[in-house]
Amino acid sequence: MSIREVLPELEKILGDRLSLSKSDLANHGRNETHFAPASPDAVVYPETTGEVSQIVKVCAARGCPVTGWGAGTSLEGHALAVKGGVVVDFQHMNKVLRISPEDMDVTVQPGITREDLNRELRSTGLFFPVDPGANASLGGMAATRASGTTAVRYGTMRENVLGLQVVLADGRVIRTGTRARKSSAGYDLTGLFVGAEGTLGLLTELTLRLQGQPEAISAAICAFDDIGPAVQTVIQTIQMGIPMARIEFVDATTAAAFNSYAGADMPETPHLMVEFHGSDAGVAEQAESFGTIVTEMGGQGFRWSARTEDRTALWTMRHNAFYACLSLRPGASALVTDMCVPISRLADAVEETRADIARASIPGPILGHVGDGNFHAILLVEPNNIAEMEEARALAHRMVGRALRMGGTVTGEHGIGMGKLDYMEDEHGQAWDVMGEIKRTLDPGDLMNPGKLVRQP
Amino acid sequence: MSIREVLPELEKILGDRLSLSKSDLANHGRNETHFAPASPDAVVYPETTGEVSQIVKVCAARGCPVTGWGAGTSLEGHALAVKGGVVVDFQHMNKVLRISPEDMDVTVQPGITREDLNRELRSTGLFFPVDPGANASLGGMAATRASGTTAVRYGTMRENVLGLQVVLADGRVIRTGTRARKSSAGYDLTGLFVGAEGTLGLLTELTLRLQGQPEAISAAICAFDDIGPAVQTVIQTIQMGIPMARIEFVDATTAAAFNSYAGADMPETPHLMVEFHGSDAGVAEQAESFGTIVTEMGGQGFRWSARTEDRTALWTMRHNAFYACLSLRPGASALVTDMCVPISRLADAVEETRADIARASIPGPILGHVGDGNFHAILLVEPNNIAEMEEARALAHRMVGRALRMGGTVTGEHGIGMGKLDYMEDEHGQAWDVMGEIKRTLDPGDLMNPGKLVRQP
Known part of the structure; x- marks a missing residue:
């Protein structure tokens, strides 16, 4: 990849929402725990799904890695651009797009944080129950299949994401799931992208199940x-x-x-x-x-x-x-x-x-x-x-x-990121190979958050 | 495919548990609703996962379709061998392999029916809540992502399958999930196989979440x-x-x-x-x-x-x-x-x-x-x-x-089978293509329940 070829094209799309400032690169190379910093070559701040798709297409054409960034609260270094490339920071895509109190669901952009979402929901008598502690972004919570203190009652992100809009590794934009409470219509792609840690695509919209405020x-x-x-x-x-x-x-x-x-x-x-x-x-x-x-x-x-x-x-x-x-x-x-x-x-x-x-x-x-x-x-x-x-x-x-x-898992809720890659084979055996096959199918160029989740080449 | 080449090899594995009797073929060519009958060329009755793996390997080598069969209660003709080949009837694989009352989970073979499972659980004070009405097999219920009367409280098969053993299209045997209540360790393969209608592999063991009998x-x-x-x-x-x-x-x-x-x-x-x-x-x-x-x-x-x-x-x-x-x-x-x-x-x-x-x-x-x-x-x-x-x-x-x-789905719980294939594009758009890409990756020969779920060649 040549980042030099990518930058002018990204600038055309994003103008001054393409950042190469040292402090920005450093801020997006840090993590909350013990992993070594890994700065990207550029940070972009898209405002629409269309822009995200264009960014991914430009990067795909030049073999440039793309890593999503929410609130940066991951504990396993998920969002570290360990192969360089472009970090897509979703902070401008932080809107509530639709609230349906009668259906008890909401559609949001990925950059909204858990606390901001619940503030916006307050007047409806509803709340979003998944609570990992940190004021994480909903996109990041979905990508890492977060849970936390309330999962024992309300489930994890697996149970609380009804549908997604996803930008795939080739820039295609798909929708998964519907607003119905259940469906038997084919492979559970929503479930596949939740917990995929950005390695199969970038989440650009999330439809979430809400709960009534208890009496x-x-x-x-x-x-x-x-x-x-x-x-x-x-x-x-x-x-x-x-x-x-x-x-x-x-x-x-x-x-x-x-x-x-x-x-x-x-x-x-x-x-x-x-x-x-x-x-x-x-x-x-x-x-x-x-x-x-x-x-x-x-x-x-x-x-x-x-x-x-x-x-x-x-x-x-x-x-x-x-x-x-x-x-x-x-x-x-x-x-x-x-x-x-x-x-x-x-x-x-x-x-x-x-x-x-x-x-x-x-x-x-x-x-x-x-x-x-x-x-x-x-x-x-x-x-x-x-x-x-x-x-x-x-x-x-x-x-x-x-x-x-003891029959358990190497990560209940923090995800794999940089910390658990070495244990994936121990936990999954040949099923880990199947994850690799899916990754290579949906991201043949290994550009979506490379260095994570699957066996490394 | 030449069924003649497959049969002697299947006979070596299964002996008289390979059936070519007219009545058996006819029984496995019927369905509960309005779809035209479609008899397979042979029916096999495996007793172990090892046998299922051998069956699939033999069929894979000869290009012979393989379709799973549980209790035959599907309403959408899922188990019809529309391309002929071998139907794998799981009626001998109907055991409860393990009950852990303390963990409120159970591991079963796919052929056990819902009513038999709940009969075996009765003395534990626990029950398996998913109830599609028909006395379906658990393997079939998982394959079709069944739900029914109790989903409003306890969820569908999506929420109640903790893990699987799966025989893939090339005969590999994998395990998905763990016995932990949640995990963030990689792609949700359990969720991918639940609802896949046997098009990605055959389920040979299921670990299920149980509920306490209410007071x-x-x-x-x-x-x-x-x-x-x-x-x-x-x-x-x-x-x-x-x-x-x-x-x-x-x-x-x-x-x-x-x-x-x-x-x-x-x-x-x-x-x-x-x-x-x-x-x-x-x-x-x-x-x-x-x-x-x-x-x-x-x-x-x-x-x-x-x-x-x-x-x-x-x-x-x-x-x-x-x-x-x-x-x-x-x-x-x-x-x-x-x-x-x-x-x-x-x-x-x-x-x-x-x-x-x-x-x-x-x-x-x-x-x-x-x-x-x-x-x-x-x-x-x-x-x-x-x-x-x-x-x-x-x-x-x-x-x-x-x-x-209205923002809903073409099938809430019955699945696609023969009845909803024509609507998959309307519901999923390009996401249906992604399902096809996954299918081709995990079943490149299109031998696992062919003619179903994905866009047909």
């Missing part, structure tokens, strides 16, 4: 002496069919981080943070059933709050957990792991991981969306300390092995 | 003077966030069919049949809220029943609706339509369809899973009456156009 919401936090009873509480709650909207685990180290970073006043022991959505009577019943389990398991300090400000404070603290944990070691870089296992193995998985980290020299708070069997360790390393980085990688490597041995 | 179940049926208020009741119930487990619409003609076929004593007007699952208090609250809406909408004869025998009678009647409607015109063949539209368009869709059928000379009861915006007309024609068949096709054609115009 009542109640949240609580409770402390446990140990990990075991906390996880057992989760398992029993699931098995009793109590419909949690969120159920989050944080370990003692994370509780300590909340105390120092967010001024919380928590015992420095494992906690569960939980929320129920429903009718007044339903939420009260669920809270009571859950409270009984907590008490049986020896949980303490348990109290409900239906007050909005208390809940906001609770979930803001949880959402900032990543930064709270980072603050445990000023200047540290984070290697964030993302195991997801069958619920029956969750207690083993968390306890083995905890014990493994306890033997290491680096701190590694554990927290996660335990209702899905999904949890993270945030391994805090000095950025230039090679020995520490090796130790973190070895811990992460053992966690991946543990997840697979 | 309380309550069902009811109520009559309306007209379609409008019945559909408005559905819309309001959805918008109030009342969690229905089922909400089914039947029109006046279907009510008449129930009276004559099942000895029901219903007013011959539109009805809703509804069911709630939850705690005792939750179900009572939901029933009360729903009752208020029904009363406001002028619904009548409304009463709840939590008695198992009443509910069983109600849903048995609903499940036999297809046969009840067939009995309205003895000797008739059915052309069954399958529109699914956004909820906001449901009343228009049903009423326009009703009016269109009223102008026709053939009967066409309407019923459906209205909580998803999905409904069917069962158009009853004399099998050899060409004028009637043309009239039915014209009605069905207008319904498809109506579904697409």
Whole structure:
């Protein structure tokens, strides 16, 4: 590829929305975690699907890589242009195109963030439930098949994207899905592009399923002496069919981080943070059933709050957990792991991981969306300390092995990006080859976010 | 292809589980609706995934088509071997391989039927919720992305298949998905094979999500003077966030069919049949809220029943609706339509369809899973009456156009099979080409259920 040949053509399309400024290139070469920066050769800011299609056509003709960029909040370096080329930043494509309150769905452009979308929805009594914590863009959330605290109730992006508009690797624009709630009309292309991490095309419109604001919401936090009873509480709650909207685990180290970073006043022991959505009577019943389990398991300090400000404070603290944990070691870089296992193995998985980290020299708070069997360790390393980085990688490597041995996945919600490529064969075996065959069919030039997801040539 | 070359090799693998008997070929050439019979050249009854892989390899080497066969309950002729070749009947591969009550999942072979699976699950307190009415095989349900009465609460096969074992067109055996509840590890191959109608490979194992038997179940049926208020009741119930487990619409003609076929004593007007699952208090609250809406909408004869025998009678009647409607015109063949539209368009869709059928000379009861915006007309024609068949096709054609115009899909749950191939381009545009590209990549010889789903050469 010759970027020099591409630039004049991109400039014709985009004018000053083609950027070569050093700071712009550097900003689009960074990531939230420990991966080495990788700046693109150019950044473009399209305003329409037509422009995105033109950009892709120009790049395809010259063999220039194209990588999408949403809010840059990925934890696995998905949007790093590791082969150079053009980064397509969707920040100008951030509109709500249509809201249908009666159908409880919405069509948006990919650059809108989760918080902006929910702000625009507020007056309708509806909300978009998928909540990965970070204020990610919806395009990025779809591309990485994001989930987060509410997946236990409302599902992940897989369940909440009804349809897409996609610019393919040759610039063709297709629509997948319909506005019907279900369909049996052929291959589930929507599902294929959700989670494809931009390697099969760029998402330019998303139709999303919405939820009604619940009549009542109640949240609580409770402390446990140990990990075991906390996880057992989760398992029993699931098995009793109590419909949690969120159920989050944080370990003692994370509780300590909340105390120092967010001024919380928590015992420095494992906690569960939980929320129920429903009718007044339903939420009260669920809270009571859950409270009984907590008490049986020896949980303490348990109290409900239906007050909005208390809940906001609770979930803001949880959402900032990543930064709270980072603050445990000023200047540290984070290697964030993302195991997801069958619920029956969750207690083993968390306890083995905890014990493994306890033997290491680096701190590694554990927290996660335990209702899905999904949890993270945030391994805090000095950025230039090679020995520490090796130790973190070895811990992460053992966690991946543990997840697979237990019938789980190497990434519950963060995606592959730069961090999990080496484990795709272990998880998928020959099915990974099938992913490669699909990639080569839809992107024969290997130009859409190259270096990611499939076996590398 | 030369079937003569394939047969001796298949016999080596299968012995007397290779059948060429006329009755067997005829039985596997039939379908439940109006499509012309199409017998295969041979039927095989494998007992293991290894045998399926060997069968496919033998057929691939000789260019012989391979079509899977579950319970034969498809309404769109999916399993008709329209290009001849070998039909793989999975009736011997009908075991439950693993139940994990703690994880609420199960792994089964594709030939097990829905009712057999739920019988085996009964002692665990769990059940598999997807319920298309017919006692279909799980392999067939996955292949056609089936849904049915409970999708409004529990989702379709898309949401309930966690993972698959698949024999690909070249005989390779892959596994997709894991036993974790969610994953971001690459392309959603599980989702790609679910709904692929056997055109990309044969499903040989399925891992399915289970649900806990609800503490309380309550069902009811109520009559309306007209379609409008019945559909408005559905819309309001959805918008109030009342969690229905089922909400089914039947029109006046279907009510008449129930009276004559099942000895029901219903007013011959539109009805809703509804069911709630939850705690005792939750179900009572939901029933009360729903009752208020029904009363406001002028619904009548409304009463709840939590008695198992009443509910069983109600849903048995609903499940036999297809046969009840067939009995309205003895000797008739059915052309069954399958529109699914956004909820906001449901009343228009049903009423326009009703009016269109009223102008026709053939009967066409309407019923459906209205909580998803999905409904069917069962158009009853004399099998050899060409004028009637043309009239039915014209009605069905207008319904498809109506579904697409309203932002919906040409098939909510029955699939494409022989009946919807001509509408794939209308629904998907260039995205249909992408389906063809995927098909050619994974099945370059066009041997897996050829003649279906993608644009035909």
